[in-house]
Amino acid sequence: MSAPAHFAPGTPVRVGTGDPPSHVRTPRYIRGKPGVIERICGRFGNPERLAYGGDGQPKQTLYRVRFRQDAIWPDYAGAAQDTVDIEIYEHWLSADSDKS
Amino acid sequence: MTQHDHDNGHGHEHDTAHAPIEAADALGAYQLLAEAVRELLIEKGVITAAELRRQIERMDARGPHQGARMVARAWVDPAYRRRLLADGSAAAEELGVAVDGTKLVVVENTAEIHNLIVCTLCSCYPRAILGLPPDWYKSRDYRARAVREPRRVLSEFGTEIADRVSVRVHDSTADMRYLVLPMRPQATDGWDEARLAKLVTRDSMIGVAPALGAGEAGD
Numbered sequence: 001m002s003a004p005a006h007f008a009p010g011t012p013v014r015v016g017t018g019d020p021p022s023h024v025r026t027p028r029y030i031r032g033k034p035g036v037i038e039r040i041c042g043r044f045g046n047p048e049r050l051a052y053g054g055d056g057q058p059k060q061t062l063y064r065v066r067f068r069q070d071a072i073w074p075d076y077a078g079a080a081q082d083t084v085d086i087e088i089y090e091h092w093l094s095a096d097s098d099k100s
Numbered sequence: 101m102t103q104h105d106h107d108n109g110h111g112h113e114h115d116t117a118h119a120p121i122e123a124a125d126a127l128g129a130y131q132l133l134a135e136a137v138r139e140l141l142i143e144k145g146v147i148t149a150a151e152l153r154r155q156i157e158r159m160d161a162r163g164p165h166q167g168a169r170m171v172a173r174a175w176v177d178p179a180y181r182r183r184l185l186a187d188g189s190a191a192a193e194e195l196g197v198a199v200d201g202t203k204l205v206v207v208e209n210t211a212e213i214h215n216l217i218v219c220t221l222c223s224c225y226p227r228a229i230l231g232l233p234p235d236w237y238k239s240r241d242y243r244a245r246a247v248r249e250p251r252r253v254l255s256e257f258g259t260e261i262a263d264r265v266s267v268r269v270h271d272s273t274a275d276m277r278y279l280v281l282p283m284r285p286q287a288t289d290g291w292d293e294a295r296l297a298k299l300v301t302r303d304s305m306i307g308v309a310p311a312l313g314a315g316e317a318g319d
Binding site: 025026027029041044047062064069072077078082086088 | 203205220221247248249250251252263264265266267268269270271272273274275276
């Protein structure tokens, strides 16, 4: 019935760098950053369409992606193992083979 | 200088005992818009004034006491704790707390992990479980700094996290809502759920503070 999720938990991914003029739920500070799929949340209406009177279709798989703080902020002052988990829709993610 | 005009530079006598109760200011643009939409919805028969009032009453009845019940149950009932961590929405509904529209994710504090909730984009908050968010949760300052320097933010709340503990921030950007399951305070063996629930504060379920200690219960 619904399309299978593209990324399994544990998969390295990278967030897109686009800047569409839209109601985007991908925070700017995380665009272009590498993370790992933490879990699949399910499929939800696309907020970039819902916000403009659309029906949000096709639904998008939503993931929780875990990012190392020191991959987001080069000068992060906390502990090396600190992380941020963020919900990101599938169309913002691509598989990340670059281990940087 | 009289005692009534020292903090009141704009000349009205707000402090006097007989000041009349009146609207303080003209409605702002969004308040006017909301009022117009409310009147139209009622005039067109989409909703009734009584339905609107009931819904407001229902929203106002939500509060941290609901989350506190869930946390206290998880502390005394390992099977409920597992269900709560596996599916927060279903576990909330077990205790009669409806989570509509979004899904509840419960994250557990342990000796190795400290969780902190923020919504950097706006002010997403588990209102069904905790009621309305505190003003600081909605401030730009908290929203920007909770992801950038969470340990400093926690420290300003009086919460020092050891370096060996992972700080795990959850940015509530989309369709999930988050509740922290704080660690059960020491010296509470044998306490029943109602007594434990008094130790579970709003802030402990956002993750900016631990639950109250056994000697800190409010009554």
